[in-house]
Amino acid sequence: MTHVVGELEHPGVEDLDLVEVLQALGDPVRLQIVRYLASVDGRIACHEIPIPVSKSTGSHHLKVLREAGVVRTDVEGTRKYPTLRRDDLDARFPGLLDSVLGA
Amino acid sequence: MTHVVGELEHPGVEDLDLVEVLQALGDPVRLQIVRYLASVDGRIACHEIPIPVSKSTGSHHLKVLREAGVVRTDVEGTRKYPTLRRDDLDARFPGLLDSVLGA
Numbered sequence: 541m542t543h544v545v546g547e548l549e550h551p552g553v554e555d556l557d558l559v560e561v562l563q564a565l566g567d568p569v570r571l572q573i574v575r576y577l578a579s580v581d582g583r584i585a586c587h588e589i590p591i592p593v594s595k596s597t598g599s600h601h602l603k604v605l606r607e608a609g610v611v612r613t614d615v616e617g618t619r620k621y622p623t624l625r626r627d628d629l630d631a632r633f634p635g636l637l638d639s640v641l642g643a
Numbered sequence: 644m645t646h647v648v649g650e651l652e653h654p655g656v657e658d659l660d661l662v663e664v665l666q667a668l669g670d671p672v673r674l675q676i677v678r679y680l681a682s683v684d685g686r687i688a689c690h691e692i693p694i695p696v697s698k699s700t701g702s703h704h705l706k707v708l709r710e711a712g713v714v715r716t717d718v719e720g721t722r723k724y725p726t727l728r729r730d731d732l733d734a735r736f737p738g739l740l741d742s743v744l745g746a
Binding site for chain 1: 741
């Protein structure tokens, strides 16, 4: 499957850093985003994620998750579609995401 | 429930919070402390942990780890002996510590 990743940068799987990933996950709103993304089938837009913060704060949290490599954000036109980088995280830090999602 | 060990407070296992634990682990020096504690057999004193920071900075990091419930610190006289709360973390967040230590 081919993803168009507009103008947004994403770290390669080999560049994922454990401290950055833990910091990205160590926030209640970001954990909520990650859990929601893990729970949905198919593609959803950023604004469809139910989080109790403003649009700009939500965008900031998604940026932190993207820059840490937790989330991949595809851009199409003016819309952004974030997905969890589950395979990349599992490859780099086996068991980490499962333990966080299971907690 | 809070357990007092010497004069230091420790959260009970039921009060361990995932966000706090992730934040505590999401620091390079604290990860170094956790990895060192996981690697040693027997009791060691705080000042024996090899970390590249000042004594006061090291104490701060150990306090963050203790307050998050990652480390238990026993006090004897003027000495502090930290140990990893491996069983408590494994009980509350199965697989988390192993995935972090294995990364």
